[in-house]
Amino acid sequence: MKKLLLATAFALVAGSVGAQDAIKIGTEGAYEPYNYIDQATGELVGFEIELGAELCKRAGLTCEFVQNDWDSIIPNLQSGNYDAIMAGMSITDERKQVIDFSENYTPPSKSAYLALSADANIGEGAVIAAQTGTIQAGYIAEQAGNTLLEFATPDETVAAVKNGEADAVFADKDYLVPIAGDSGGALVMLDNDVALGGGIGIGMRKSDTELRAKFDEAIKAMKADGSLNALIVKYFGEESDKF
Missing domain, CATH: 3.40.190.10 (Periplasmic binding protein-like II)
Incomplete structure (x- = not known):
């Protein structure tokens, strides 16, 4: 497609x-x-x-x-x-x-984290998924202690959280909110919004x-x-x- x-x-x-x-x-x-x-x-x-x-x-x-x-x-x-x-x-x-x-x-849009639970680690040692070439990927790359896991498409970043490859996905909040809402509680938004761009x-x-x-x-x-x-x-x- x-x-x-x-x-x-x-x-x-x-x-x-x-x-x-x-x-x-x-x-x-x-x-x-x-x-x-x-x-x-x-x-x-x-x-x-x-x-x-x-x-x-x-x-x-x-x-x-x-x-x-x-x-x-x-x-x-x-x-x-x-x-x-x-x-x-x-x-x-x-x-x-x-x-x-x-x-x-x-x-200017807010970026946010989506994870499997509200207490997911997004700090030292965390693996964070983001779409390649985005301001979110650039932001995570600059965070000391995080490991950036890049994917070509946004749906792949969410899949990485679901299958345990990543602790959280970092993306536009407007993109993540409906995904969390449609997950039936399986995915949650974290209270760590960041203004970028x-x-x-x-x-x-x-x-x-x-x-x-x-x-x-x-x-x-x-x-x-x-x-x-x-x-x-x-x-x-x-x-x-x-x-």
Whole structure:
């Protein structure tokens, strides 16, 4: 299901625009509720898919989401396989060295730990699972005494906790909370939230300044009229951080 650049049937059409205004947006399709596959339809759905549709409409763009594995999502942007990234990607100084970002469309997110029990060890000697190439993996790598266990996909990080390979998984809290809720008590959230990054934004090539300006204007408009906060509440709940 996660084949490189698997185009979904879901096209985001925004009126009558020229071919130069038709773009592709890369996403992972494995990070619920940000972006994931609807098992009934096989289509990409989630917060970023719905948000992308609205942003493209406001920006006068015709957009199509395509699926790409996380570990090659930036290289394939740079090589021109798509024009933008909407994949739960936090804005960081390290990433800004190689790509550009739009305005953030979520506030700085909280990262959290998920484990088999509330007293799980996440300190000295702990083995912590995280998805490779994420700010969470970078954070754990810098913690003295922890061992970082990296995986290509987020579901593999959770599986590592379930099968005893890791003491806990460290990831976006918004991703982990529903997993804990659906586990029937088998997995629990730990009370050790960490604020990382500068919020989530649209990744683009540094040369695409016009595209960035269009997306920035659309994001600012959604912040101003409250529609972005409404979408955040729809997918992440009333208690989520908003603008």
